[in-house]
Amino acid sequence: MAPGDLDYVLDLAGRLYPNHPESRSSFEAKLRAAPDACFVAETDGVPVGYCVALWATCGRPPKLDEASYTAKAPVGLHLHDIALEPSARGQGAVAAGLVRLARLAGSSTLSLVAVEGTQALWRRHGFVEAAVDEAVRTTYGQHAVYMVLAR
Numbered sequence: 001m002a003p004g005d006l007d008y009v010l011d012l013a014g015r016l017y018p019n020h021p022e023s024r025s026s027f028e029a030k031l032r033a034a035p036d037a038c039f040v041a042e043t044d045g046v047p048v049g050y051c052v053a054l055w056a057t058c059g060r061p062p063k064l065d066e067a068s069y070t071a072k073a074p075v076g077l078h079l080h081d082i083a084l085e086p087s088a089r090g091q092g093a094v095a096a097g098l099v100r101l102a103r104l105a106g107s108s109t110l111s112l113v114a115v116e117g118t119q120a121l122w123r124r125h126g127f128v129e130a131a132v133d134e135a136v137r138t139t140y141g142q143h144a145v146y147m148v149l150a151r
């Protein structure tokens, strides 16, 4: 992902999460913090999805829309958001993205916050529920669930 991709990222995020708006500065900060952990999925050169991850304090990931964030030990790789156009789903893009992130995380924790009822989907990809800062979790909505990849 490059800064020029953020128009697309904000457009897709706005279409998929109308109830959880996130600012450009929040996405910009994450891309600046971990450019190798943020990428765009393309089909024939056309963007069809994105993945935004960053190094974060285990159990205390960034709040939704938190642009100013400093990770403290213990630190792990946190999948902040992954989203695909409906036409690009069900083709293994999530599994491929997770392989890439797991490689980057190495022996560190790989975490995410499951929103929009995706907890079962992440369980199928090997994630389990874990303890998290409650004030952070609720910024993602009442039913958000913090999960880490079981190894």
Ligand SMILES: CC(C)(COP(=O)(O)OP(=O)(O)OC[C@H]1O[C@@H](n2cnc3c(N)ncnc32)[C@H](O)[C@@H]1OP(=O)(O)O)[C@@H](O)C(=O)NCCC(=O)NCCS
Residues within 6 Å of the ligand: 016, 081, 082, 083, 084, 085, 088, 089, 090, 091, 092, 093, 094, 095, 113, 114, 115, 116, 117, 118, 120, 121
């Ligand atoms: C989440 C997302 C990236 C998954 O992409 P995908 O290519 O469909 O993922 P996979 O192929 O690995 O898994 C698909 C399975 O998960 C299910 N699934 C996908 N999104 C789901 C959701 N929001 N709630 C429940 N199940 C969901 C699909 O029905 C499918 O189940 P099936 O195999 O039994 O048919 C995609 O659905 C998406 O972009 N959703 C909107 C953004 C979003 O919610 N992102 C996750 C934030 S934590």
